[in-house]
Amino acid sequence: MRILGIETSCDETAVAVVEDGRRLLSNVIASQVEIHRRYGGVVPEVASRQHIIQIMPMVSEALGQANTSLGNIEAVAVTHGPGLAGALLVGVNMAKGLALVLGVPLVGVNHLEGHIYAAWLNDGRPEEEPGFPLLCLIASGGHTDLILMKGHGEYKLLGRTRDDAAGEAFDKAARILGLGFPGGPEIQQAAENVQANERLPRAWLKGTHDFSFSGLKTALLHRAQAADLYPPGDMDEGMRKGMVKELAAAFQDSVVDVIVTKTLDAAAEHKARGVVLGGGVTANALLRATIQASADLPVLIPPPVLCTDNGAMVGACGYFHLSCGREEGLDLDVDPSLVLG
Numbered sequence: 001m002r003i004l005g006i007e008t009s010c011d012e013t014a015v016a017v018v019e020d021g022r023r024l025l026s027n028v029i030a031s032q033v034e035i036h037r038r039y040g041g042v043v044p045e046v047a048s049r050q051h052i053i054q055i056m057p058m059v060s061e062a063l064g065q066a067n068t069s070l071g072n073i074e075a076v077a078v079t080h081g082p083g084l085a086g087a088l089l090v091g092v093n094m095a096k097g098l099a100l101v102l103g104v105p106l107v108g109v110n111h112l113e114g115h116i117y118a119a120w121l122n123d124g125r126p127e128e129e130p131g132f133p134l135l136c137l138i139a140s141g142g143h144t145d146l147i148l149m150k151g152h153g154e155y156k157l158l159g160r161t162r163d164d165a166a167g168e169a170f171d172k173a174a175r176i177l178g179l180g181f182p183g184g185p186e187i188q189q190a191a192e193n194v195q196a197n198e199r200l201p202r203a204w205l206k207g208t209h210d211f212s213f214s215g216l217k218t219a220l221l222h223r224a225q226a227a228d229l230y231p232p233g234d235m236d237e238g239m240r241k242g243m244v245k246e247l248a249a250a251f252q253d254s255v256v257d258v259i260v261t262k263t264l265d266a267a268a269e270h271k272a273r274g275v276v277l278g279g280g281v282t283a284n285a286l287l288r289a290t291i292q293a294s295a296d297l298p299v300l301i302p303p304p305v306l307c308t309d310n311g312a313m314v315g316a317c318g319y320f321h322l323s324c325g326r327e328e329g330l331d332l333d334v335d336p337s338l339v340l341g
Contacts, residue, residue, distance in 0.1 A: 001019065001020055001021075001074045001075065001319060001322070002017055002018070002019050002025070002066075002068065002072055002073055002074050002075075003017070003018050003019075003021075003073070003074065003075045003076070003077050003107075003315040003318050003319050003322075004016075004017055004059070004062070004063075004073045004075070004076045004077070004095075004098065004311075004315065005017075005018055005077045005078075005109075005311040005312060005313070005314035005315025005316070005317075005318060006055075006059075006076065006077070006078040006079070006091045006094060006095050006311055006314060007078075007079045007091065007111075007114070007309050007310060007311045007313070007314045008051045008055070008079065008083075008087050008088060008090050008091030008094075009079045009081075009082070009083025009084065009087060009088055009091075009111045009309060010042060010047065010083055010084055010087060010141070010142075010309060011031070011032040011033070011035075011036055011042045011047045011050075011087070012029050012030065012031055012032065012308070012309040012310070013029070013030040013032075013050065013051050013054035013055055013058050013090075014027075014028065014029040014030070014058070014309055014310045014311040014312075014314075015028055015055075015058040015059050015061070015062040015311040016028070016062055016310060016311035016312035016314070016315050017062055017063065017065075017066035017068060017073070017315065018121070018312055018315030018316050018318075018319065020319060021117075021120055021315075021316045021317075021318075021319030021320055021323070022120055022121060022122070022123050022124060022125070022316065022319075023121075023122075023123060024121050024122060024312050025065070025066035025067075025068070026061075026062045026063070026064075026065035026066035027062070027065075027305070027306075027310055027311060027312040028058050028061045028062045028065060028311070029058075029305075029308075029309075029310055029311075030050075030054040030057075030058055032046075032047060032050050033181070033182065035050060036181065037180060037181045040171075040175055040181050041171065041181065042084070044084045044085075044086055044087065045086065047084060047086070047087050048084070048086030048087050048089070048090060051087055051090035051091065052090055055090055055091070055094050056094075059094070059098075062311065070098070070102060071102075073098075073102060073104060074104055074105075075099075075104050075105040075106075075107060075318060075319075075322055075327075076095045076098050076099045076102070076104060076105070076106055076107070076318075077095070077106075077107040077108075077109050077314050077315050077317065077318025077319075077321070078091050078092050078094070078095035078106070078107070078108060078109065078314065078332075079091060079092075079108075079109050079110075079111045079114060079314050080092050080108040080109065080110075080332055080333070080334050080335060080338070081110065081111065081334055081335035081336055081337065081338030082110075082111055082112070082142070082143075082335065082336055082337055082338045082339070083111055083142075083334075083336060084336065085334055085336045088334035088336065089334055092108075092332060092333070092334050095332075096330050096332065099330070100330060105322060105327040106327060106328050106329070106330065106332060107318040107321045107322060107326070107327050107328060108328045108332045109314045109317045109318055109321070110317075110338055110340050111309075111338070112138050112143060112145065112147075112338075112339075112340040113155075113317050113340055114313040114314045114316075114317045115138050115140070115278030115279050115307075115313060116136045116138070116147070116149060116276055116278055116317075117313050117316040117317035117320065118278050118302040118306040118307065118310070118312070118313040118316065119276045119278070119300045119301075119302055120316050120320075121302065121306060121312055121313070121316050124300070126274065126276065126300055127151075127152070129298075130273040130274035130297065130298040131273045131274070132149065132150055132151050132273065133148055133149060133150045133151075133270065133271070133272050133273060134148075134149040134272055134273065134274050134275070134276050134300075135147075135148060135149075135158075135263065135266055135267035135270060135272035135274070135275045135276070136148070136149050136275075136276045136277075136278065137259065137263045137275065137276070137277050137278070137279075137282065138278050138279045139165070139166045139167065139259060139277070139278075139279045139280075139281035139282050139287075140165060140166075140167050140279035140280045140281055141165060141167030141168055141171065141182070141280060141281075142165050142167070142168065143160070143161070143165050143279065144160065144161040144165045144166045144167075144211045144213075144259070144281075145157065145159070145160045145161075145340070145341075146158040146159040146160070146209050146262065146263060146266050147340060147341045148266075148270050148272065148341075149276070152320050152323070152324060153320070153321070153324055153326075155340055155341035156341050157339070157340065157341030158209045158266050158270070158341075159208060159209025159210045159211065159262070159266065160210060160211070161210065161211040161212065161213065162205070162210050162211065162212045162214075163212050163213065163214035164212075164213045164214050164217060165213075166211070166213060166255055166259065166281045167182075167183075167184060167279070167280055167281050168213075169213035169214075169216065169217050169255065170182070170183035170184040170186075170187050170251075170255070170281070171183035171184075172217050173187060173217060173220055173248070173251045174186045174187055176217075176220055176221050176224050176229075176230050177190070177220075177224060177229060177230070177244045177247060177248055178229065178230070178232060178244065179244070179248070182280075184280065184281060184283070184284060187248045187251060187252050188252065188284055188285060188286070190244055190245050190248035190249075191245065191248040191249035191251075191252045191286075194245045194246065194248070194249040195249070196246060196249035196250040196253050197246065198223070198246050198247060198249075198250035199250060199253075199254075200216055200219050200220060200223070200247075200250045200251055200253075200254045201215060201216060201219050201254065202216070202254055202257055202258050203215050203216065203258065204258070204261075204262075209262060209265070209266045211258065211259070211262065213255065213258075216251065216254050216255070220247060220250075220251050223247060224247060227243050227247075229243060229244065229247070252284070252286055253286075255287075256284070256286050256287045256290050257290075259281075259287060259291075260287065260290050260291045260294055263275060263291065264291070264294060264295055267295075267297065272297065273297065273298070274297055274298040274299070274300060275291070275295060275297065275298070275299045275300065276300045276301075277291070277299065277300070277301045277302075277307070278302065278307060278313070279307060280307060280308045280309070281307075282301060282307045283304035283307040283308060288301055
């Protein structure tokens with residue numbers, strides 16, 4: 001079964017063709033990073049307008065790369081939440097139109113669940129190796145969630161962020177340090193090959209699987225203010241860059257330490273057979289290396305291009321929904337606050 005997956009929850013217009021939920025035939029993404037960089041964050045109205053411009057070209061490109069046509073598409077899967085309402089509407093309306101014209105099933109996909117199913121691409125079979133239950137970490141600009149996946153479509157929310165999501169914290173930290181947007185890649189680049197002598201706090205929230213990064217962000221702000229980095233003071237450029245690198249490394253170390261420790265603790269407590277990572281933050285090189293080195297059970301991490309928002313994960317998830325007999329009608333609506341588990 002060939003499924004067209006459409007993702008427009010935030011600032012990437014992404015379309016993919018996936019076969020049988022596992023084989024990736026195409027995966028195209030139109031990023032809006034350069035457009036939103038000047039504002040230091042995503043502007044919802046601008047994002048929605050860009051999706052309208054890009055959605056048709058992306059569908060055509062995905063079909064071309066897959067060497068197929070709309071006539072060979074057997075279902076359409078689309079993210080209908082959570083996300084920006086206007087952005088979601090572009091993808092959902094496109095998917096409805098295609099499903100109606102083609103006479104094929106329409107599947108609404110939870111964006112968070114899509115991130116989990118990125119692990120099933122490239123012929124992955126996590127349900128067989130390592131098998132259920134799986135402990136899923138979803139870390140992105142809007143979410144830092146720990147979810148126990150007991151089977152296809154069976155989820156239990158174990159913990160989530162109480163304030164800033166990890167990706168949002170990276171964005172704010174980068175702004176404090178005078179780095180660019182998005183913050184995650186900027187912080188990673190600044191911290192590369194830097195052994196942090198600074199140590200920033202960790203919010204453990206003992207007794208829970210929840211996260212909190214607001215206090216860490218405030219601690220970074222206070223350090224940056226004390227060092228005349230925020231607002232920028234009059235100092236030698238070489239010294240400024242050195243201090244930025246040091247604080248970026250300390251911030252990244254703190255985020256990674258908390259995420260890895262709490263993820264593996266939750267996996268052990270709930271006797272998970274493996275850990276699945278998804279979401280843009282899980283493209284972070286230090287996070288990937290640290291959790292793989294620290295875990296005593298299999299860790300499944302998609303390649304970075306499948307960690308960030310993409311249509312392939314939506315197509316893969318849609319296949320397994322259909323396999324369980326689930327599809328939507330043309331009354332499918334967006335749900336910007338949709339939860340999982």
